């Protein structure tokens with residue numbers, strides 16, 4: 001008889017190898033109420049709390065939990081210690097007998113939103129995206145607003161409608177009025193769009209009144225997920241001047257089920273694009289030791305068809321600058337805060353992170369096998385996937401965030 005292969009014997013180069021180890025929260029079909037912290041390894045999920053108990057680990061208190069919150073709040077030293085322990089559990093042969101029974105095939109479990117989202121903020125940090133949108137919406141003026149290169153523009157979103165990958169998205173209804181319409185009308189959005197983004201997850205809170213400097217990014221931010229900031233362009237266009245996005249973006253924001261710790265992305269750190277305007281000291285990262293960018297390659301699929309490949313490395317503003325900016329007035333961070341990078345669009349047409357840009361506000365429809373697409377139709381499924389360079393030529397898989405559009409009630 002051939003030896004039974006172990007789920008821990010991963011093919012070389014598996015994007016979910018021991019160099020990755022993203023965290024999530026799962027339940028098994030027999031026990032839907034029993035949520036547990038899981039760590040992905042290959043195509044399996046390790047019940048991390050059960051593993052900690054089985055191995056007599058001091059981290060059972062952080063891992064034998066129904067949410068990531070205790071681990072998020074534990075801070076950078078604990079994050080490293082737990083990651084080192086997990087790496088040993090899945091790689092040291094002597095642990096196999098204890099670990100293997102605690103592995104669940106990932107396609108047999110239900111993945112949940114892994115932490116309660118505290119505050120949700122979304123930025124506007126891709127120069128290519130902002131330029132495209134500016135050209136479409138403000139054709140008579142400069143594409144970038146005068147503040148754009150001086151501060152990372154953002155808005156506060158709705159944390160209660162952040163949903164985990166796989167959750168259906170109900171087409172939102174609301175008011176819209178095109179400039180040529182005599183009066184606003186109410187009804188389901190006819191310009192439902194996506195925004196391909198990366199979401200950063202805050203672990204350690206900050207004191208109210210005390211800004212978080214650029215250099216403290218890693219003390220507060222635990223990791224990242226993929227994020228789709230669903231956007232109803234027709235609702236947005238009518239409502240958002242002068243106070244910004246409101247109902248056009250608050251109906252749903254989808255995140256991937258896996259949170260990849262920043263430590264897994266050390267090999268993906270990259271210098272952001274050169275800044276062509278001098279920055280105020282609290283945003284000036286030219287003297288920072290670590291590169292602030294991340295080389296993350298995103299793919300956008302509609303109904304299984306690749307429509308775009310946005311490169312995160314091209315983002316003008318970094319996550320560290322966004323954190324420094326959102327706290328510079330003394331606003332505090334809480335465990336579970338989530339902030340979106342802003343739509344990721346590269347310089348090429350096939351690198352745009354929204355249908356608004358890909359179709360130039362509906363003027364140039366995409367040709368999909370099932371027909372032309374300007375904005376999303378009911379039944380469409382949008383999936384973002386991504387990977388980043390890992391150590392020694394490996395890839396770090398960032399999983400996927402997917403959602404299907406269902407008809408407005």
Ligand SMILES: O=C(O)/C=C/C(=O)CC(=O)CC(=O)O
Pocket residue numbers: 122123124125126129133134137195229341342343
């Ligand atoms: O500039 C505008 O008029 C519109 C901007 C947006 O729709 C916000 C946005 O795309 C934020 C993001 O980058 O995700």
Ligand SMILES: [Ca+2]
Pocket residue numbers: 122123195197229340342343
């Ligand atoms: Ca957005």
Ligand SMILES: [Mg+2]
Pocket residue numbers: 157158229230249250251252253
């Ligand atoms: Mg949103």
